[in-house]
Amino acid sequence: MADLVTWFGRKGYEVTVGNVIRVIVVDDEALVRSGFALILNAAPDVEVVATATGTDALATVREHRPDVVLLDIRMPGVDGLTVLGELRALAEPPVVAMLTTFDADEYVLAALNAGAAGFLLKDTEPEQLAQLVRTLAAGGVVMSAKASRTLLRGLPQQGRAGADRGRIERLTGREREVLVLLAEGLSNAEIGVRLHLGTGTVKDHVSALLTKLRVSGRVQAALLAQRAGLLDAAR
Structure with a gap:
């Protein structure tokens, strides 16, 4: 962690x-x-x-x-x-x-x-x-x-990784890339530079992935990515 x-x-x-x-x-x-x-x-x-x-x-x-x-x-x-x-x-x-x-x-x-x-x-x-x-x-x-x-x-860990991976599977490939960078602490502008996207496009991807993951903000999305092992896989 x-x-x-x-x-x-x-x-x-x-x-x-x-x-x-x-x-x-x-x-x-x-x-x-x-x-x-x-x-x-x-x-x-x-x-x-x-x-x-x-x-x-x-x-x-x-x-x-x-x-x-x-x-x-x-x-x-x-x-x-x-x-x-x-x-x-x-x-x-x-x-x-x-x-x-x-x-x-x-x-x-x-x-x-x-x-x-x-x-x-x-x-x-x-x-x-x-x-x-x-x-x-x-x-x-x-x-x-x-x-x-x-x-x-306070994070609940046991029994969550599988469920979290299932939620991440709903994302498109691009949304998953954005999620990884979001979980690494990058801002929308920094994500845009990394992926060669406009900031507005990144905001749209963030909004879409938050909806698909059923979380209310970036913190929850990043924690979900961490629990599911998405950051380790990206490395």
């Missing part, structure tokens, strides 16, 4: 995004919201277009249509997992990464199963935040080292 940990905790992961990345920070603490906004707005290609509490998160996202949402997983009044479900149900949902001060197993697994693209601790180094947002916007996955270890401990 070493490669999976490397994928989740990948260092030096460079992503090029041409346009300014629009971000919304959702947290119940004003100090956290302002702190994240201050740090991210210092990057030339990232703009925090709004901040919100959990209760007004959905309306704020609908109004500003961000590329990325950084969402506190535990808030009074409305749970972060509830907000995540609401955001994922939008016609054009943003990429959502969960923010937390802890890494309880049930929250990591529940958030990823609900379609979160990452799980970050609030004490992430400030200089890393902009790069993590770039990775999210480019279709990558970001995960704190603690959260990745928690996820690996």
Whole structure:
């Protein structure tokens, strides 16, 4: 499972995004919201277009249509997992990464199963935040080292490989190639370069394979590929 940990905790992961990345920070603490906004707005290609509490998160996202949402997983009044479900149900949902001060197993697994693209601790180094947002916007996955270890401990392994291989057999050859690269941690743009495809075409393939695999996001698809031995076969 070493490669999976490397994928989740990948260092030096460079992503090029041409346009300014629009971000919304959702947290119940004003100090956290302002702190994240201050740090991210210092990057030339990232703009925090709004901040919100959990209760007004959905309306704020609908109004500003961000590329990325950084969402506190535990808030009074409305749970972060509830907000995540609401955001994922939008016609054009943003990429959502969960923010937390802890890494309880049930929250990591529940958030990823609900379609979160990452799980970050609030004490992430400030200089890393902009790069993590770039990775999210480019279709990558970001995960704190603690959260990745928690996820690996909670993965059901026995009896799953055969079922996972059966689901992968539904994919076309091209979709399987995209899945392997996705599971290796590449963004849509990087996959496109590797396979000589446009980014839009890669997005279409990703959408199709997620539907065929019956998973809600890239994390689940990558885990399925890992369990089925698809990465080992590709190597």
